[in-house]
Amino acid sequence: MSHMASLNCLVAECKKMQSYGAIGVILMDSSGFFLPDDVGKIFDRFSKELTIDVGFHAHNNLGMSIANSVRAVECGANIIDACARGFGAGAGNAQLEIVVAVLDKMGFDLGVDLYKIFDATDIAEQYLIEHIPYVNSVNIVSGLAGVFSGFVKHVERISTQYGVDPKDVFFELGKRKVIGGQEDVIIEVAMELVDKKRNR
Helix, strand or coil: CHHHCCHHHHHHHHHHHHHCCCCEEEEEECCCCCCHHHHHHHHHHHHHHCCCEEEEEEECCCCCHHHHHHHHHHCCCCEEECEHHHCCCCCCECEHHHHHHHHHHCCCCCCCCHHHHHHHHHHHHHHCCCCCCCCCHHHHHHHHHCCCHHHHHHHHHHHHHHCCCHHHHHHHHHHCCCCCCCCHHHHHHHHHHHHHHHCC
């Protein structure tokens, strides 16, 4: 969870990857926590201190995936991770067709046929994507709390099972700074919230 690390730490880790022979690094905002100013500060430093390609992977929990991706490009990123219709966990990722259209509008020569991208994403929606991601209150809280977007289905299921508000669960998970692989903490938090309700 990149938002849990200091900027100096992020730069140091990228420099390690560069020293090991990586030809590029991608910053993952897998909880959709960052705002454009955050992204700008990070990529300003990356562009000054790294000599390899740098990229950005945005989630849309706070509705910022396109703005954050554009800000990354403005500050030196030359790799942007995006998906047809924003397909991804929680509120989804940066929407490929919008990223391409916006960067094209900004004057970047991507070498991409915009109509073909539209056609490809229409086909993906029709044949490959069962549910188009969208922003709802639980996804927003996931972003505010800085919790991995992939937790949404688990949090919603367990919250229903225990009769607690999934937003409360996410805020508590955020306080505990959980990361992917710690899904077992969701049950622990739900049980503690049930106990608090009983003891009121």
